Amino acid sequence: MSFIKLTIKGISYSQTQTGAYALVLSEIGGARTLPIIIGAFEAQSIAIALEKEIRPPRPLTHDLFKTFSERFSINVKEVIIHKLVDGVFFSSLVCEKDGVEEVIDTRTSDAIAIAVRFEAPIYTYKNILDKAGVYLKIEEEFGLSNTDMREENTSDTKELETFEEENKFSNLSITSLNEHLNKAVSDENYELAARIRDEISKRS
Template structure:
């Protein structure tokens, strides 16, 4: 299967759905976009890496990984988004140390956050782009990145997510008491990203 190189167009924030972020990847030799819903923490980490002049006072998790890898002479060579199953992207980090190559599984958002820090190229397979890639509306191309996600969300048949089980639509089907139970479970499991999404849904209903 042939690989297709991707670049990062930007991070989009939904003006209509609170807390929804999408990483928009652009086909290098084409016009298709590959949108992936990501969490707020990953969006922040990627945004900081894109803005070279922004230096957080303490290293983020991905910065720590970069420092750790540098200390032990580990280089990230490339990132490959290699699989799409039930709306969930799967990625691999191709690393090298002492001329020995290793492949590490990773969430796509984490893999791309690291790719930025290592200046590593991002690829996907043509069949994945054929399945999940979209063409945005002509007038969207000139809009700010923040306006892209709402246009993408309106095209739900083509839109895929990194963690589809945590989508907003999933929580709207739950009762308020079920949401409180899910929130407690998420906190106990230290799944704070999921807890934040559940909390947003509870706050919206209790407002």
């Protein structure tokens, strides 16, 4: 069976499962996407790895895995989403040490969090994408950019709070924004850090 290479299109709060996120993968050179429901911790871990400017004060579990692997000269070559059963995706890490390859079963969310850190490619089989892939205009359906991870606001109060917070940031200097960014990272408030980073990026 032929492989299809995937890339991370974005992460959005799931509207169907409370406390879960939708990780959207898209095929390279095609129009189909593969939405996968993942947990909040894994969504945060993937988002942090994508946000190069944000560095947690303490290593996350997937960061620890990368450090451990590098210390013992183990490289993650690729991730393969190889099976779909009852809506659940099964994946494998293809690892290499001293020229010897090993295939390790893993949850798809963990596999992708690790793949991002190793800059390893993500693949799936054509029959899986044919079965589960959907045609979507991602930006319109999810409102995603490549590194988005924003929970959809479900109340007027929360929308007002977000507007006021973003408006507050727009009045701050770059120096003040960087100070707020460092504090947000130190407090491990990565969603706030991402919003501050967006404001800094807009002024670059």
